[in-house]
Amino acid sequence: MRNLTLACVALRSDAPPTPEMLYAGALGVRLPYVVDREELEKGQGVLRFQLFSYYEAEKPGQPLQLRWQVRRRGQKRSIGEGKLEAPEPGAIATILRRAPEGDYEALFELRQGNQTLRRWRQTFSVIANLKARLEALEQASRWHEAAGPTEKMTVLNALEVLDKAWKGQRPETFYPLLRLLQMAEQITAGWKKGKSGWQAAPGDYWLATLYQERKVAFRLFIPRQFRAKRPIPLVVALHGAGGNEHLFFEGYGLGRVLKEAEKRGWAVIAPRAEAGLAHVGGAIEAAKRLLPVDPGCVYLMGHSMGGAHSFAAIAQFPDLFRAAAIFAGAGQPSRVPADLPIMLAVGEQEINMLKNSVEKAYHRLQELNLKTLEYKKYEGCEHLMIGREALPEAFAFFERAPQRNGQRPLQRKAAK
Structure with missing residues (x-):
């Protein structure tokens, strides 16, 4: 300190x-x-x-x-x-x-x-009555074994966070604990009626899902322009080493990613990293359950370790993303479709190891003959600042991204 x-x-x-x-x-x-x-x-x-x-x-x-x-x-x-x-x-x-x-x-x-x-x-x-309400949630989670993986894990995740806070353990971020409790209660109330308790509405959500037998905690942002039956673009944001699902929402320029997404009426999902890219597959699967995601407008961004995960996700899901932006990314690209637009960004004050890694990745992508490849360097910028500085240009890059095979054109005007 x-x-x-x-x-x-x-x-x-x-x-x-x-x-x-x-x-x-x-x-x-x-x-x-x-x-x-x-x-x-x-x-x-x-x-x-x-x-x-x-x-x-x-x-x-x-x-x-x-x-x-x-x-x-x-x-x-x-x-x-x-x-x-x-x-x-x-x-x-x-x-x-x-x-x-x-x-x-x-x-x-x-x-x-x-x-x-x-x-x-x-x-x-x-x-009010926190202990009794937590007991009711725990009982509901046991009675409704057939509940969907995202709703079930969201309730269990809320139980864990609230129980620790009640016992005096420091939460890892500034959770709105009452809102977390009320969301879990809303979900279990739906179960009792034999239906889903999730109701998509504009806001910032603390959720979780189960994917490949792993719990994947994630944050979800839904913009004010959201309409239940209107397809919505989605940005998948992967954090760096030592971070978690809160980093893009609360760090990197105090959640600048949300401001850029709000301008355009886009949703953002940021999962906590898990082994085997379970967090990427889990987040995308959960987002499609929770929102009418536009399949032709799914974007990917990653910082540092999240950059390495981005390259791996592109190889694993080659046809999923409309475009990708990688900030001070670790790792190297392996399989990248030639029609996938990629933006690389690095600060001039970045440590040499990562600067060299980004430079190497850029040359590797050139060898793969990408149709759209941009490489941006930011003066006076180091490792943690790069996300804040590059995010506006990353979103502009996403907007310019051409339609890929089988994907419909992006509607440039944000929903009202």
């Missing part, structure tokens, strides 16, 4: 970090992930946080101030705020006394006088 503090300071200024900056970077907040609504409403409990230290840092001579605001996720109106003078590890403060059921975020700010030293956010959910 100290190195992260130093990196953040270096991005803002060439000046060395002050003791105040190092101290602000060292402070962390422990906040429950799930709060029982009944306890809050009855006054039997309050939501508190406790400060702790990520690393040792000298206490500054002039004390800092910690401020916070609480609001519902997706809203700007504050429902609670407060401040703590001279914050230090071990300090405890009450952040909320009353709140209806919902998913919330707490926005924290460390200041010294008028100077903001650090800002961050943490999330929590207020949920």
Whole structure:
């Protein structure tokens, strides 16, 4: 965490970090992930946080101030705020006394006088009768063995995430836990009526499926232009090593892929990597169950390790994709159809090993006589920045991609 503090300071200024900056970077907040609504409403409990230290840092001579605001996720109106003078590890403060059921975020700010030293956010959910609701979901998953693999695994995945959060284990991302629970309940309610509980609608979804005996967790984005019976283009996004299904949605320019997809009315699916490309086949199969995917407009993108997986996916599914974009990709192409448009992108500040690998892949694709091949280099850009920088051009490249054999032309105008 100290190195992260130093990196953040270096991005803002060439000046060395002050003791105040190092101290602000060292402070962390422990906040429950799930709060029982009944306890809050009855006054039997309050939501508190406790400060702790990520690393040792000298206490500054002039004390800092910690401020916070609480609001519902997706809203700007504050429902609670407060401040703590001279914050230090071990300090405890009450952040909320009353709140209806919902998913919330707490926005924290460390200041010294008028100077903001650090800002961050943490999330929590207020949920009623969580234990009983989890038991009901578990029972429903046992009773409905014949449920489809995507709905069944989505319910089981929600159970796992919620149970861990209830026990105090840190979730791997800012899950909207109430929404996760309600989605699982919606699915099981459909089972009880003998039908699917999934209802496609615009939004961001945390889902899972079963493919080749493997659980494949994935994120799905459906744009606001979505219509239930209208074919929709789909972008399959494969993350790099050390990442997961959340990386394209929350990293790479704070989810820039979603902004580009929203402009065009396209869906995005990002699976967690699994052995044997189970995540690619599983994600595509699940997307076709959940959405009216346009089979002539399925696009592929991958970063780093996801680039290697992209080359492997092209070899395994040669007729599936309309075009592909690979950012600082590892691995080399083997079998690539000559009519598949491919864009390669790399930053000029990339490590030499990967720069050489991308260069080699480019020459290999030239040897394969691709009809459409673009190779772009980005100045002032390193490994993690390349996704953010190249995404707009990748989407523009997808829009220009010519029709492949047997695929219908792309409708250029986004659905209203």
